[in-house]
Amino acid sequence: MKKNLLVAQSGGPSAAINATLCGVVEMGLANDEIDKIYGVRNGIMGLLSERLVELNELLAEADARQLLCQTPSSVLGSCRMKLSPWEENSYEYEKVIAVLRKYNIGYFVFIGGGDSMDTVGKLAQYCRDHHYDINIVGAPKTIDNDLEGTDHAPGFGSAAKYIGTTFSEIACDCNVYALPSITIVEIMGHDAGWLTAAAALARINEDDAPDLIYLCEKPFSIDQFLFDIREKMMEKRSVIVAVSEGLRDENGVRIVDILQEKAEEDLGYKVASGIAQGLEEIVRQEIGCKVRGIELNLMQRCASHAASLVDIEEAKRLGFEAAAYAVKGVTGEMVCLRRVANEPYETEIFLVPVEEILGRSKKVPVEWINEEGNDITKEMMDYLLPLIQGELPCTYHHGVPVHFHLPKEK
Amino acid sequence: MKKNLLVAQSGGPSAAINATLCGVVEMGLANDEIDKIYGVRNGIMGLLSERLVELNELLAEADARQLLCQTPSSVLGSCRMKLSPWEENSYEYEKVIAVLRKYNIGYFVFIGGGDSMDTVGKLAQYCRDHHYDINIVGAPKTIDNDLEGTDHAPGFGSAAKYIGTTFSEIACDCNVYALPSITIVEIMGHDAGWLTAAAALARINEDDAPDLIYLCEKPFSIDQFLFDIREKMMEKRSVIVAVSEGLRDENGVRIVDILQEKAEEDLGYKVASGIAQGLEEIVRQEIGCKVRGIELNLMQRCASHAASLVDIEEAKRLGFEAAAYAVKGVTGEMVCLRRVANEPYETEIFLVPVEEILGRSKKVPVEWINEEGNDITKEMMDYLLPLIQGELPCTYHHGVPVHFHLPKEK
Structure with a gap:
């Protein structure tokens, strides 16, 4: 039996988080095992209050998805809520699972930073412990680039x-x-x-x-x-x-x-x-x-009007792969980028269990800062340069960029 | 006998003042009556200290001129200096004229805002009074758009x-x-x-x-x-x-x-x-x-990477026409834009004696502000919209926009 795919966005805005959403949707539209693709508004908060929106038709056209990729911030909305450990507040978990089951969700992609990955880990564990067949995969996002596990994060x-x-x-x-x-x-x-x-x-x-x-x-x-x-x-x-x-x-x-x-x-x-x-x-x-x-x-x-093409394409690919892994049975893990080569720049996608990255913050290596502490070194430039290559084509109308908006909630 | 053309930039930076410079240079390169095109660094200050740079070769190629148009701020540098009335400080005027004559300048385009037009007026008057055959024309520039005379100002x-x-x-x-x-x-x-x-x-x-x-x-x-x-x-x-x-x-x-x-x-x-x-x-x-x-x-x-194509093209045209008018014998005037129609948008260039605009600041008409004073009206939108149309194509290299730079002074 076909199942439905759910996607959420969380944490602070970036120019690339909607491209990751686009990747999730494109995988959902292309995959025969998936029926409906739902987005949830304002992350885990919206899940608790059952604020779901069906995305299949809204994003059926390539034009709409292109506008989505040039829209900054999270079109689904965000929140800063963290789930408590389930032993402390099982009501929240039961409510979330009830909504997921009501909408026949088999796969759930959660796009966000450290706090969002905490949610991925807790929910995946809860589902495993209670034998719910729902696979939850994280997709990284942070403009600060301080997420562990991945070479760099979209945004x-x-x-x-x-x-x-x-x-x-x-x-x-x-x-x-x-x-x-x-x-x-x-x-x-x-x-x-x-x-x-x-x-x-x-x-x-x-x-x-x-x-x-x-x-x-x-x-x-x-x-x-x-x-x-x-x-x-x-x-x-x-x-x-x-x-x-x-x-x-x-x-x-x-x-x-x-x-x-x-x-x-x-x-x-x-x-x-x-x-x-x-x-x-x-x-x-x-x-x-x-x-x-x-x-x-x-x-x-x-500033999506000046976004990096490499960044947006990677963001999309990560969303696509996160959804694909969920369908393949992966749960409680985050999709990451590994840098294979700098010239020509090449990356591959792999998985990391979210537990391995929680509570850690990826710092700039001190060797990439000069001795005087007032500049960076060549290693840092080599790291940065491939990530900003290419300009995302931006559609303007009446002289101003066009953004994708969800219909207002009734 | 051929004469030389001089151009200066003054006042605060904008994304379009170098396009006006480009227009001046293109006219100079195309016109048979002009031999050399000089730029002067830091406006009137640089003229007093004879800091001229020959632009013919530096801007001979269309590629270099395209980069110039996507370079923000004033590549020639700027200053905030105003000339005193010549009766008070004739030394400054004599020095300026000595430099202009030494370099065989017959035409001088001064790009800037209100203070720069003050300089245009004073110098033009001084030349007329002392029978120096040097024509000085102003080209407008201000991001604030408060210059009188012109429908709007480049930048x-x-x-x-x-x-x-x-x-x-x-x-x-x-x-x-x-x-x-x-x-x-x-x-x-x-x-x-x-x-x-x-x-x-x-x-x-x-x-x-x-x-x-x-x-x-x-x-x-x-x-x-x-x-x-x-x-x-x-x-x-x-x-x-x-x-x-x-x-x-x-x-x-x-x-x-x-x-x-x-x-x-x-x-x-x-x-x-x-x-x-x-x-x-x-x-x-x-x-x-x-x-x-x-x-x-x-x-x-x-933010030149996101400049308005209409703005940059108008800026260039005004520079070209300012130089052309100087060659035709105009002096002490500023080139202005008159809006002929909004749909389709059409403007024409005309001249205003700088005396008519000095000391005045163009305000937003109160009818273009709503009664509550907390929004604008449709008339204001109609005025604004044509000015932001089109996106200036921007050349990037290594992921960052390329700018035109003058050689460093020796």
């Missing part, structure tokens, strides 16, 4: 391409005046510096930035930072710096917290700000030239 | 397209969670709300933002703003707001200044911030749900 390549592109453009902008200036750009990443490292991609076509790069994998010192900037200013007029939002000092204290305290002591008032703005204030006081803090904010994770 | 269309695109992507991002959230996006424009109005372009393909738009042409009230947001939150979960950086209250006091004072009174400390961050703080206190302030910062003026 990261497009964010990296946006960051490299934006630094190349900011370099042109900041070099325009004859006066000295310092520009500090804050990039997402609380615990891993992968995205901040991507700023270096702007140099590949000889744009003159960034001059300094600080990742959260090495302790950050404000004094050293000021010293580094002063050194650079002896060579050139416009100095552009990339900083991870998660920078910490040698004791593990967050630099934003230190900056806020320092500002309060020095100035008598607190500065409520991100790290770029905090460092901007310090540089203004200590160096005194023109200084500007920039936060790449949501744009770095949702 | 604005590309910035508007970036803002519309970015709002459409932010809308996808912010709608992802089931929880209520407010996102406040700050857009450039101290005295004119044209760019902020462009946020509305995100709606053209049914992306769900912005919900509220506040331009600096109407007095802004924080109480009304909070009321508007509360009203919107009764209809929908995610509320996205566009605000001009230059918002003022009914007495003309800048809202950022009011916010800083209010924060100091309420909290005992000052908040050093832009308007988005200041309003974010107020909304957090008064409404209390998830709130995020975003500043589009330099990205809105330098």
